[in-house]
Every structure is written in C-alpha cells, then in structure tokens.
Amino acid sequence: MTGFLLRRLLSSLITIWFIATATFFVMHAVPGDPLSNEKAVNPEIRRHLEARYGLDQPVLTQYGIFLRNMATGDFGISFTQQNRRVNDIIREHFPVSALLGVVALVIATLGALLFGALSAQFRDRWPDRTIMLSVIFAISVPSFVLAALAQWGILSLNKAAGFTVLPVAGWGSWRHLIVPAVVLGLGTMAYMTRLMRSSMLEVAQADYLRTARAKGLGSLRIFVFHHMRNALLPVVTVLGPAIAAVTTGGFVVELIFSIPGLGRYFVQAVQQLDYTVIMGTTVFYGAFLVLMVMLVDILYGLIDPRIRVGK
Amino acid sequence: MLACADVYLAEPMSDLLAALFRLSLLLLPLAVLADGAVDHERQRIRLTLSSEPPNLNSTVTTDQISSFVLSHVMEGLLTYDASNELSPGVAERWELRQDGATFWLRRNARWSDGKPVTAHDFVFAWRTAVDPKTASQYASALYPVRNAERINRGELPVTALGVEARGDFRLEVTFERPTPYFLGLTAFFTYYPIRQDFYESRGERYAADADDLLYNGPFVLQRWVHGAHLRLRRNGHYWGRDHVGLYEIDIPYITTDTTAIFNLYQAGSIALAPLETETLRDAVRLGFTPKLFLTGSIYYLQFNLREGRITTNRNLRKAIQAILDPAVLVNKVVGLPGNLPSDSIFPTTVKGVELPFRTEYPAPRPERGLGLARHYLELARQELGLERIPPLVMLVGDGPRANKEAEYFQQLFARGLGLDVRLDRQTAKQRLDKMSRGDFDIVAAGWGPDYDDPMTFGDLFASWNENNRGRYRNPEYDRWVEIAATSPDPEQRMRAFAEMQRLLMEDVPVLPLYESGNVYLQHPQLRGVVRAIFGGDPNLRYAYVAGEDE
Numbered sequence: 001m002t003g004f005l006l007r008r009l010l011s012s013l014i015t016i017w018f019i020a021t022a023t024f025f026v027m028h029a030v031p032g033d034p035l036s037n038e039k040a041v042n043p044e045i046r047r048h049l050e051a052r053y054g055l056d057q058p059v060l061t062q063y064g065i066f067l068r069n070m071a072t073g074d075f076g077i078s079f080t081q082q083n084r085r086v087n088d089i090i091r092e093h094f095p096v097s098a099l100l101g102v103v104a105l106v107i108a109t110l111g112a113l114l115f116g117a118l119s120a121q122f123r124d125r126w127p128d129r130t131i132m133l134s135v136i137f138a139i140s141v142p143s144f145v146l147a148a149l150a151q152w153g154i155l156s157l158n159k160a161a162g163f164t165v166l167p168v169a170g171w172g173s174w175r176h177l178i179v180p181a182v183v184l185g186l187g188t189m190a191y192m193t194r195l196m197r198s199s200m201l202e203v204a205q206a207d208y209l210r211t212a213r214a215k216g217l218g219s220l221r222i223f224v225f226h227h228m229r230n231a232l233l234p235v236v237t238v239l240g241p242a243i244a245a246v247t248t249g250g251f252v253v254e255l256i257f258s259i260p261g262l263g264r265y266f267v268q269a270v271q272q273l274d275y276t277v278i279m280g281t282t283v284f285y286g287a288f289l290v291l292m293v294m295l296v297d298i299l300y301g302l303i304d305p306r307i308r309v310g311k
Numbered sequence: 312m313l314a315c316a317d318v319y320l321a322e323p324m325s326d327l328l329a330a331l332f333r334l335s336l337l338l339l340p341l342a343v344l345a346d347g348a349v350d351h352e353r354q355r356i357r358l359t360l361s362s363e364p365p366n367l368n369s370t371v372t373t374d375q376i377s378s379f380v381l382s383h384v385m386e387g388l389l390t391y392d393a394s395n396e397l398s399p400g401v402a403e404r405w406e407l408r409q410d411g412a413t414f415w416l417r418r419n420a421r422w423s424d425g426k427p428v429t430a431h432d433f434v435f436a437w438r439t440a441v442d443p444k445t446a447s448q449y450a451s452a453l454y455p456v457r458n459a460e461r462i463n464r465g466e467l468p469v470t471a472l473g474v475e476a477r478g479d480f481r482l483e484v485t486f487e488r489p490t491p492y493f494l495g496l497t498a499f500f501t502y503y504p505i506r507q508d509f510y511e512s513r514g515e516r517y518a519a520d521a522d523d524l525l526y527n528g529p530f531v532l533q534r535w536v537h538g539a540h541l542r543l544r545r546n547g548h549y550w551g552r553d554h555v556g557l558y559e560i561d562i563p564y565i566t567t568d569t570t571a572i573f574n575l576y577q578a579g580s581i582a583l584a585p586l587e588t589e590t591l592r593d594a595v596r597l598g599f600t601p602k603l604f605l606t607g608s609i610y611y612l613q614f615n616l617r618e619g620r621i622t623t624n625r626n627l628r629k630a631i632q633a634i635l636d637p638a639v640l641v642n643k644v645v646g647l648p649g650n651l652p653s654d655s656i657f658p659t660t661v662k663g664v665e666l667p668f669r670t671e672y673p674a675p676r677p678e679r680g681l682g683l684a685r686h687y688l689e690l691a692r693q694e695l696g697l698e699r700i701p702p703l704v705m706l707v708g709d710g711p712r713a714n715k716e717a718e719y720f721q722q723l724f725a726r727g728l729g730l731d732v733r734l735d736r737q738t739a740k741q742r743l744d745k746m747s748r749g750d751f752d753i754v755a756a757g758w759g760p761d762y763d764d765p766m767t768f769g770d771l772f773a774s775w776n777e778n779n780r781g782r783y784r785n786p787e788y789d790r791w792v793e794i795a796a797t798s799p800d801p802e803q804r805m806r807a808f809a810e811m812q813r814l815l816m817e818d819v820p821v822l823p824l825y826e827s828g829n830v831y832l833q834h835p836q837l838r839g840v841v842r843a844i845f846g847g848d849p850n851l852r853y854a855y856v857a858g859e860d861e
Contacts, residue, residue, distance in 0.1 A: 031741055031744060032738075032740040033743070033744045036747065041450075041451075042460075042464055044443045047443075049446045080365050083517060083518055083519040084537075092537050151574050155578055167580070168574050168575050168580060169564055169574070171539050171540075255571075256566065256568045256571045257566075258568075260537065265538070271739065273740040273741075
C-alpha cells in the first residue's frame with residue numbers, strides 16, 4: 001500500500017509538472033501582450049512593468065523562475081489586480097467554488113443513485129421513461145441556458161409569492177446556494193443516472209442476488225446492500241473527474257448568479273492574458289484534479305475488496 | 312448506506328423537515344426587507360457592478376469601475392457639482408495662469424482617520440504617479456505639469472516635478488506649457504491626494520483591501536469582499552458630509568450578465584440597471600421607462616497608413632467613406648437607442664468656447680452615394696495599377712455587437728464595391744497588440760475622453776502620439792494640434808480643432824461612426840443621480856432616496 005501511494009504520488013507530481021510546463025509555453029506562444037492597454041505608454045514605463053513581472057528575461061529563464069516559485073507555492077502578483085497576490089485570489093475564491101461544487105455534487109450523486117436505481121427497478125415502464133427523457137434534456141441543454149431558465153424561474157416564483165422566496169443572485173447564505181448548486185450539478189447528475197441505471201441492470205442478473213433472496217433477506221436490504229452497493233463502482237469511477245468538473249466548471253453559473261468563485265478569475269485571466277493568474281489557477285486546478293483521481297483510486301479498494309490497490 | 316439510514320429515520324425526519332420548513336417561512340419576510348433596491352429610512356441603495364474594481368490605487372489605475380469607486384471615496388482639488396460643472400473640492404479657491412496655477416486648500420478637508428488633507432499629500436501622490444518605478448500607465452495625465460514627462464522617462468528625479476507645497480494649505484503648480492484645461496484634470500483620479508505615511512505603511516498592499524486605503528471623499532469603503540461585495544458608507548470626516556444624500560451604497564452583486572442584471576432589477580434588488588438590445592426589449596414590454604445617456608466616447612474605423620498598406624491610398628479610403636452611412640449603421644445594425652451617428656471624431660459632448668464645440672463648428676458632411684464610392688474606387692484602382700483590390704484585413708473585437716457591425720461592413724463593402732474584407736476577430740489583448748504592431752488594414756476602435764477639452768480627441772491623430780494606431784502623419788494636422796496646445800486664446804484653439812475636424816474628413820485616416828450611448832433603468836425613488844462623462848460615472852454624490860409617495 002505504501003509503495004503504491006509513493007508511486008502514485010510521484011506520477012502525480014510529474015503530471016502536475018507537465019501541466020504547468022505545457023501551460024507555461026502555450027501561454028507564452030499565444031499572440032498578444034499582457035501589458036498592453038488602451039493607452040500606449042512610454043518605453044521607460046514599459047521597461048519597469050516588464051521588470052516587475054520578470055518579462056524582461058528570456059522565456060527559459062522566466063520558466064526557471066516560475067518553477068522555483070511554484071515549488072515554494074508562490075505564484076506572484078496578478079497583472080490585472082496589481083496589488084493582489086495570485087495565492088490570495090486562489091485562497092479567497094476557491095472555497096466558494098468548492099462549497100458550490102460540493103453541494104452540487106452531493107445533490108448530483110444522491111439524485112443519480114435514486115433516479116438510476118428507480119429507473120432500473122421500473123425498467124421500460126413510465127418512471128424509467130420519464131427519468132431517461134429528463135436525463136437527455138439535462139445532458140443536452142447547456143448550463144448557461146439552464147442557469148438563465150432557473151433564474152427566470154426564481155423571479156416568477158418570487159412574483160407569484162409576493163415576497164423573496166429565493167434571491168435572484170448574490171452570495172452569502174444557503175438560500176443563495178441552492179439553485180446554482182442544482183443547476184451546476186444537473187449535468188453530472190444526468191450522466192451518473194445513466195451509469196447507475198445500466199450498472200444496476202447488469203448487477204440484477206448476478207448470482208449473489210439470487211442467493212440473497214434464497215436466504216430470505218428482506219427486499220429493501222437486498223436492494224440497498226447487495227444490489228446498489230455492487231452497482232456503485234462505475235459511479236465512483238466518474239466521481240473524481242466529476243468533482244473536478246463541478247468545482248472548476250462553474251464559470252457560467254458563477255457569472256449568472258453573481259457568485260465570487262474562482263471560475264470567473266480563471267476565465268477572465270485567460271481573456272486578459274494575466275500570465276500569473278493563468279499559471280496559478282491552472283496548476284492549482286490541475287493538482288486538484290490529480291488529487292481527486294488519486295482519492296478515487298483509494299476509494300475503489302474500500303468499496304470492492306477484489307480491487308486491492310498496488311497489484 | 313445513506314439510503315438505508317433514510318428509511319429508518321423516515322418518520323422523525325419528516326417532522327423535523329416540516330418544522331424546518333415552517334421556520335424558514337417565518338424567516339422569509341426578513342429576507343424581503345434585506346433585498347430592497349432602495350431604502351428611504353436608511354438612505355441606502357443597492358447596485359451591481361460588472362466586475363470588482365481591479366485597482367483602487369489612484370496613481371496606477373486605468374479602468375472605469377475603479378474610477379467609479381474612487382470618485383466616491385476620494386476627492387481631488389476640484390470636483391464636479393450636481394450639474395456636472397467643476398466645483399471646489401479639497402481646494403476652496405484657485406488661480407489659473409498661463410505658466411501655472413495656485414490652489415488654496417480648505418482647512419476642514421480631512422482623511423478618514425481625522426487628520427487634515429494637506430498640500431504635501433498632493434505633491435506626494437503626483438510624484439508617485441510620474442515616478443517611472445511606479446510604472447503608471449496613466450502617468451501621461453500629469454504631463455502638463457512641468458518636467459512630468461522627462462521624470463516619467465527617467466531623465467530627471469521626481470523632485471524636479473513642477474508642484475510645490477507652500478505650507479500645508481497652498482499648492483503651487485508650474486506648467487510645462489499653457490494648459491487651459493488644467494482645472495478639469497485636477498478632478499481626475501491620477502491627481503487625487505495620497506498620504507505618504509499611510510502609503511508607505513501599506514507597501515505593496517496599498518489599496519488591496521478596504522482598510523489598506525485612506526479616504527478623503529464623501530464615502531468610505533466600509534467592506535470589500537473580493538469579487539462579491541462592496542459597501543460604501545458616508546464619510547463622517549468629509550467636509551461636505553451634510554450635503555451627501557445617501558448614507559450607504561451597497562454593491563452585493565458582481566456580474567456582467569445583462570439578463571441577470573435585468574432580473575435583479577425586476578426583483579427589486581438593485582436601483583440601476585444598464586440595458587442591452589435584448590433586455591431593452593423586455594424592459595419596454597414590461598412597462599419600464601429606460602433612460603438615455605451619452606457616454607462621450609466615440610467609435611470609428613481607423614485605416615492603417617503604414618508604408619506598404621493598400622489603405623494608404625486616399626481614394627480607396629474615400630470610396631469606403633462614401634458608401635458607409637453612420638446613420639444606417641446605428642439605426643439598422645446597432646439598433647440600441649442612445650447611440651448617435653457621427654461625422655466627426657469630436658463627440659457632441661465636447662465643449663467649445665461658449666456652446667458645445669459641435670454647435671459652434673458643425674462637422675462637415677462628406678459626400679456619399681454608391682456612384683461616388685465606385686468612382687473613388689475606380690480612381691484607386693488606376694492609381695494602384697491593380698485590376699482588383701486585394702483582400703482587406705479588418706481587425707475587430709469579439710463581442711456580440713462588434714460581430715454584428717463587422718458582418719455589416721463586410722457585406723456592405725462586398726456588395727457595393729466588390730471589396731473582399733477578411734475579418735480578424737480578436738480578444739481584447741490580442742486586438743490591442745495587433746493594433747500597436749500595425750497588423751491590420753482597417754480596425755474598428757473607440758476612444759473615451761480623459762479630460763474635458765477637445766484635445767483629448769484632437770491629439771489622437773498627431774504624428775507623435777503613440778495612440779495614433781494608424782500612423783496618420785500630416786504636418787498640417789500637427790501644426791493645428793500645436794496651435795491648440797499652446798494658444799491661450801479659446802477662439803483660436805477651437806478654430807484649430809475645427810481645422811482638425813475638416814482635415815480628418817478630407818483625408819479619411821479615420822471614419823467616425825457613432826457616439827456611444829447607455830440605456831439604463833433607474834429606480835423611481837432614486838433621485839439626483841448624475842450621469843457623468845468625467846470624474847466617475849454614475850456620480851451618486853448628490854443622490855438620495857425619496858419617500859414612496861414623493
């Protein structure tokens with residue numbers, strides 16, 4: 001187990017290094033100049049700005065400095081917000097995205113387990129058809145449409161109720177969180193529902209279910225402990241990438257619901273060619289994704305004793 | 312596992328849920344009060360911003376959002392009154408001369424920690440702004456002050472700057488050259504005061520958070536949660552606090568999504584909402600009355616006149632001028648009220664001697680028509696010795712409106728003149744980069760005024776101006792710019808600007824399209840909002856919340 005963990009850790013570090021390096025060189029290859037502004041500046045100012053961000057050095061030297069700083073966890077200062085450190089931006093905004101993502105994922109997972117199991121149980125009958133139709137809808141409608149629809153829904157609800165049932169946008173309480181989290185989690189929920197359904201159908205044929213029934217166990221107990229638990233594995237597999245997708249993919253939802261998450265900074269940084277913020281957020285998200293995949297690998301072994309890590 | 316627990320807890324859980332639900336219903340009416348766009352009792356309004364202020368350090372900031380926030384929490388020597396005229400700020404009186412200016416500071420102007428605002432604070436701020444080490448992209452705003460440009464280029468020490476404190480309450484400014492519009496500049500954010508001891512105590516973190524900034528304006532920034540929330544409160548130390556209407560400006564929403572903004576307005580959560588084409592339609596349908604405001608910015612097509620470019624041919628440019636009617640563009644393509652078709656690079660909001668400049672010197676209208684355009688094109692072909700004009704590269708932005716306009720130009724030039732226009736769509740930084748490198752034939756661009764004088768547009772096409780992205784070089788034009796820059800006689804200056812206006816129409820280095828307008832909604836109880844071209848917009852210094860039945 002320890003050997004496995006060490007090996008995984010090493011390969012994770014190499015992955016993160018690769019992400020950082022690729023991003024660094026692609027970013028510098030993108031045409032455009034992070035220091036350009038609507039107003040042209042004189043060469044002296046330009047020289048000082050370049051020196052401040054180390055842009056006066058050759059790209060390879062910059063890369064070396066970047067790697068050294070990255071090793072100490074320092075991503076420098078932002079180009080657009082010149083008095084904020086990239087580390088502060090991540091520290092202040094990632095928890096928001098993470099909270100939103102975790103709630104979205106909990107909603108998505110619970111929903112997927114419930115709907116997937118239901119639709120397998122009632123295969124080819126109306127609950128199954130209704131759920132599968134909704135799944136197609138949730139997968140194919142992009143999140144900005146869903147978000148706008150949801151916001152319009154809140155507005156209509158508030159108008160009908162005559163008072164603010166849920167806030168239209170903003171951040172600060174659980175009431176601000178609930179609708180964005182559902183919108184954000186919907187796509188993942190739909191995807192996982194399909195997985196859960198097919199996995200349930202597959203397990204339904206297994207011998208151990210017949211054995212359990214023959215032993216006279218209660219049907220609820222069989223359903224939950226024997227059927228669902230064994231059907232969980234494929235769902236857990238996608239959980240790692242799903243966590244990353246949900247916590248990092250909230251840009252549109254964050255924008256429409258005015259939520260101060262990291263997603264917005266990430267996208268704006270790319271548009272503004274804010275080198276330090278691009279590097280900081282990409283490396284951070286990359287490391288996060290790698291960590292999640294590693295955790296899922298470990299979780300595997302806990303759910304299915306046949307898969308023992310390290311073999 | 313979870314599902315199982317749910318089953319066992321089914322009964323007590325539903326009771327608990329019901330109780331929680333009842334509790335949440337009890338709490339809801341409180342939420343209604345907290346959501347108000349306006350509050351007469353507390354004189355509080357709620358607003359939204361499209362992004363958080365990128366930088367509140369007045370010496371280096373460049374953007375409109377920072378300018379809006381700074382203009383409410385800071386104050387320069389002069390400021391703007393409720394009718395948008397210059398009025399006393401920290402300075403209670405002043406004297407403007409050819410070679411400089413003297414400002415007498417009021418003794419009751421205070422920082423938010425109670426200490427007086429002195430002439431030294433201005434000297435320190437201005438020196439910091441022109442110091443090349445500060446690397447301020449707006450340092451050029453201070454160039455009218457003697458030696459500012461040379462200091463900024465690293466040729467002189469900052470102490471050589473032509474500004475001096477004579478005691479605590481008198482500020483002497485020496486000019487580089489006569490600057491008749493200097494008073495307006497002192498209301499600009501680069502000219503705001505900064506107190507040295509505070510600035511130095513914060514170091515790199517100056518203005519990074521609400522308590523890393525010292526305020527001398529009508530409001531203070533009481534709370535700043537990055538990316539989420541700003542709250543401005545009336546400044547108890549402000550000398551004119553008795554004339555500030557609002558007690559609190561609360562900004563709990565930060566989003567660029569226009570639909571979300573309109574939804575917030577409809578929900579009664581915000582008091583001001585900018586509109587775009589789609590939301591305008593909904594707003595009118597729902598019975599709201601939009602307001603209009605000219606921002607003072609101008610949009611235009613600029614031609615690349617660098618050597619080797621086909622657009623150096625004047626007749627080709629004349630052909631495009633003759634076929635493109637700004638009125639059609641504004642009414643048929645932009646389709647948003649408030650935008651004003653223009654034949655001049657000087658917007659109608661620019662002041663002349665007595666009246667608006669454009670009233671005193673109406674823009675000459677170029678002759679237009681398809682036949683004329685084709686005639687010019689034929690001349691261009693002959694001069695260039697070409698059978699066919701090669702494809703033209705048009706550099707444009709990537710927003711929805713920029714796209715719509717670009718496609719209109721492409722189709723218009725193709726149908727009318729048989730010109731092949733290749734669109735080069737770029738995001739902001741890439742577009743700027745290509746503009747400054749001259750990697751285009753035509754670029755769709757815009758310019759907003761930095762100070763209240765026609766020069767802010769006029770010198771844009773001077774041969775020495777770095778912002779002259781098309782590299783238009785005309786000694787006659789340069790001469791008029793020199794005259795306007797140095798002449799003490801307002802009449803002569805305005806005549807010079809009129810000559811520039813004429814030259815631009817004749818030479819067509821640039822094709823003015825329209826003055827940009829804003830369409831927005833304003834809560835009926837919110838009064839006294841001043842929409843401002845200079846000094847931070849909207850200006851809420853004189854705003855207040857009227858009672859519901861007023």
